[in-house]
Amino acid sequence: xxxxxxxxxxxxRDGAEMPDLAGTRYRLxxxxxxxxxxxxxxxxxxxxxxxxxxxxxxxxxxxGDLANRLIREARVLAALEHPGIVPVHDVGTLADGRVFYTxxxxxxxxxxxxxxxxxxxxxxxxxxxxxxDAVAFAHARGVLHRDLKPANIMVGPFxxxxxxxxxxxxxLRGEVSNxxxxxxxxxxxxxxxxxxxxxxxxxxxxxxxxxxxxxxTPGYMSPEQARGDVEHLDTRSDIYALxxxxxxxxxxxxxxxxxxxxxxxxxxxxxxxxxxxAAAPAERYPSVQEMALDVSRYLDGxxxxxxxxxxxxxxxxxxxxxxxxxxxxxxxxxxxxxxLLFMHR
Amino acid sequence: MSEEDFQHGGDRxxxxxxxxxxxxxxIDAEERDRALAALCAAYWRxxxxxxxxxxxxPADVAQDLTQGFFMELLERELLExxxxxxxxxxxxxxxxxxxxxxxxxxxxxxxxxxxxVLHVALDFAAAExxxxxxxxxxxxxxxxxxxxxxFEKEWVRSxxxxxxxxxxxxxxxxxxxxxxxxFEAYDLEGSExxxxxQLSNEYGISVTDLTNALAWARxxxxxxxxxxxRELCGSQxxxxxxxxxxxxxxxx
Numbered sequence: 298x299x300x301x302x303x304x305x306x307x308x309x310r311d312g313a314e315m316p317d318l319a320g321t322r323y324r325l326x327x328x329x330x331x332x333x334x335x336x337x338x339x340x341x342x343x344x345x346x347x348x349x350x351x352x353x354x355x356x357x358x359x360x361g362d363l364a365n366r367l368i369r370e371a372r373v374l375a376a377l378e379h380p381g382i383v384p385v386h387d388v389g390t391l392a393d394g395r396v397f398y399t400x401x402x403x404x405x406x407x408x409x410x411x412x413x414x415x416x417x418x419x420x421x422x423x424x425x426x427x428x429x430d431a432v433a434f435a436h437a438r439g440v441l442h443r444d445l446k447p448a449n450i451m452v453g454p455f456x457x458x459x460x461x462x463x464x465x466x467x468x469l470r471g472e473v474s475n476x477x478x479x480x481x482x483x484x485x486x487x488x489x490x491x492x493x494x495x496x497x498x499x500x501x502x503x504x505x506x507x508x509x510x511x512x513x514t515p516g517y518m519s520p521e522q523a524r525g526d527v528e529h530l531d532t533r534s535d536i537y538a539l540x541x542x543x544x545x546x547x548x549x550x551x552x553x554x555x556x557x558x559x560x561x562x563x564x565x566x567x568x569x570x571x572x573x574x575a576a577a578p579a580e581r582y583p584s585v586q587e588m589a590l591d592v593s594r595y596l597d598g599x600x601x602x603x604x605x606x607x608x609x610x611x612x613x614x615x616x617x618x619x620x621x622x623x624x625x626x627x628x629x630x631x632x633x634x635x636x637l638l639f640m641h642r
Numbered sequence: 643m644s645e646e647d648f649q650h651g652g653d654r655x656x657x658x659x660x661x662x663x664x665x666x667x668x669i670d671a672e673e674r675d676r677a678l679a680a681l682c683a684a685y686w687r688x689x690x691x692x693x694x695x696x697x698x699x700p701a702d703v704a705q706d707l708t709q710g711f712f713m714e715l716l717e718r719e720l721l722e723x724x725x726x727x728x729x730x731x732x733x734x735x736x737x738x739x740x741x742x743x744x745x746x747x748x749x750x751x752x753x754x755x756x757x758x759v760l761h762v763a764l765d766f767a768a769a770e771x772x773x774x775x776x777x778x779x780x781x782x783x784x785x786x787x788x789x790x791x792x793f794e795k796e797w798v799r800s801x802x803x804x805x806x807x808x809x810x811x812x813x814x815x816x817x818x819x820x821x822x823x824x825f826e827a828y829d830l831e832g833s834e835x836x837x838x839x840q841l842s843n844e845y846g847i848s849v850t851d852l853t854n855a856l857a858w859a860r861x862x863x864x865x866x867x868x869x870x871x872r873e874l875c876g877s878q879x880x881x882x883x884x885x886x887x888x889x890x891x892x893x894x
Contacts, residue, residue, distance in 0.1 A: 298765070298803050300772045301830065308829045309802055310890045313864035317857065356868070356885045363882060393861050 316353045317393040323351060334363050334464055335395075339402060342386075349386060353397040364396045370464045371398035373440055381431025383451075383459050403459055409447035412546060418566075421546045422596055425539075427458040429589035432539060435460075436532045436585055441467040443530070445538035446517040447545055467530060516551035517541045520576050533578040536588055540573025540581070543592070565595050565614075568604035663731065663876040666721035677721070682712050682764075683804060684874055688796035689739055690769050696789060697743050705766045711742050726876025730884060736793045798888050801874075805867035806830065812862060820845065824852060825859035 301309070314336065318325055326339040329350065340351040354367050374385040388398040405411070408424070415421055428450055432442060442449075443465040451459045519537035521529055541551035547562055547570070562570070569591050575581050582588040582603075591601040598618030600606055606614065616623060665677030690708040693699050699707060715721060715738070724734050813822035828841055842852040868885060875881040 298768070298807050299830065300768070301799050301803050301806065305830045306799060306802060307890075308835075309806075309863065312829055312856070312860040313867065313889055315857075315860065317861045319857075319861075355889070356882050362879075393864060 314355075316351070316395060316397065317391050318351075319392045321389070321391065323349070323399065325351075332462065332464065334367055340399065342399070348402040349399040350402045351397055351399045353391065354395045356395070366464055367396050367398065370466065373463050373466045373468065374398075374400065377435055377438055377440060377463075379431055379434045381427055381458055381460055382435065382463075383461050403451045403453060403461070405451050405453035405457075405459075407448055408450035408452060408458075409545075411452040412447075418547065419596055422592055424452065424456075424458055425543055425546055426589055426592055428460060428542065429539065429585050429592070431458070431460045432535055433585040433589065435466075436535065439469040441469060441530060441532060441535050442538070443467055443522065443534065444514060444517075445535060445542055446514045446551075447542065448514075450542075467527075469531065519578070521578060529578075531578070532584065533581045536573050536581050536585060537575075537578075539585065539588060540570050543573065544570040563595075564610060565601045565604045569595070569601060572603040661872070661876060662874055663721060663724060663726065666719075674716075678712065678716050680873055681715070681721070684800055684870065685735060685797065686712065686764050687769050687772070687800045687803075688793055689735070690764075690766065691773050691796050692736065692739060692789075692793050693743060694770075694773060695792070696740075699743075701766065701770055705764075707743055707746065708766075709764065710746070711739055714742055724876060726880050730880055731874060731876055732794065732797055732884070733790065736790065794887060801870060801888060802867060805863055805870055808866045808870070809859065809863050812866070813859075818855075818858075821855040821859050824855050825863070828856060829860070 316325065316336075316338065318340070322343045323340040324343055326341055326348070329337045329339050331337070332352070335352060335354040338351045338353065340349055341347070342349050352367070354363055356363060368388065371385050371388040374383065375388075378384065383403060384401050386399045386401070388396075390396055412421060412424070415424070428445075432445065435442060440463075442460065442463060444462060445460070449460065449462040451461055453459065515523075517538045519530075519534040522534050522537075543566075544553070544562075545551045547566060569588065573581050573588055582591070587602070591603055594601050598614060600611075600614065604610075662677040662681045665673050666681075668674055668677070686708055689711055690704055693704040693707050693711075694701065697704075697707075720738055724731060809825070810822050813819055824841065824845065827844075828836070828838075838849050838852055842849045845852070847855075867888070871884055871888060872881050875884055
């Protein structure tokens, strides 16, 4: 029997990972990323002559939790036709027995990279509102995302915002297609979290238990989700993640920075973040729309529902909202006062 | 789309052989022997190297202990006691090896074992050479986690080597020896990778033919390795976990 060197083992692993696209309309272009269940490749659709993203499972077989999850993810995506949700094109099994699906190839940047080039708060808030639109749409169709985080949001070259990676999605009720609901292995998706020793940036990685079950991401996961309280998860769990996402967009951290020196948030925005990431679901916004409404009101210089203002806060907001006119009037009055002073000399 | 639609194409992935765990519990003696042979084929090298390295035993003692371990596995029906829900087979066997060697030490036994009980050719000389080729510094592997890692690496090496051997036999049976040579030259040999162009020139074939041949060989290697792996696992969950570990999908 041939002895295999460490290098040979690596080459065999690399070679075995490549999907076998024989018999499909796709041609492999390059490896794009690895997720919890498998790998995403860039591929060319030979019939339509376009670039697609091909997500393929690691292990072969159409049964088992992972295959069910990938198929379910594809079906959930197919049921969610929205400009803010990446559209799925095709689903099937490769010649090597692995389940795959193809989706739109999104060229652009992950949100955490993209915002490095977006300095203004209002611009960041507008991006956030587009994320809210997509999530609210999914909620209206009875789907929870359950793994909202910057790494799962893509921003395209024309500023289009797409919510990706619906592998953890939970179907709340029968408003999506029956196929997606039937394939939901709800009883097996969640397990109580175990301590993990994930190296590197915890915000990048979804927690994977010993059984390979993805649960969410530390920092963005609601307390009930972290407890594995599957039965009681509802849209407010995603609202928690959106709150953490909003805080990340504004401060660079999903959680309140414990160390001094962090960027100070405006009271209204801090209140929106705090309300959406309240430990008790009942204290959070009841819907994404209401959260988005508060953010919109802030952008318009109006009072937000999450924050009870003092008279000084109101004055400060009034000043910010009408700064131009206030300064104009102040300039006019100063000028008049100066003229009067000059005439009475 | 019905579930049947997902089976399309999957028929090229052949049904798996029965798990050794199930086979070891069979009332059919032949089936049990086959299970032990499959297990032994995949694990004797890791076990031997582990005994040599972890227990620091000389080659002849490690050979006896390795054979003794697999015989004990059969005699004491240790595979029947394995619970796939509690641990991986790989970890269970490593713990059994530790326990076996420790008990042998306590009893002060040293039996000369051998014969045809295992029905598997154990090429200890080759294993000894391999051990030399993968020289390790014991100081670098001080923790129990590292021991597990060492055992896992040797287990993957053994599994892949068996799959390569199966692939070679498959290529011979299908008169695709050249494909195997290409696979061997590109994926198994040499410290530096040669280019597709160089290799195709060497064999006098086009780059496209070379690409297709390598794609076929890799696909078959993957299929065979996973098939062997599935045979060595007690459950679908264990198989998925072990496949991720063997192919490094957890670490990439």
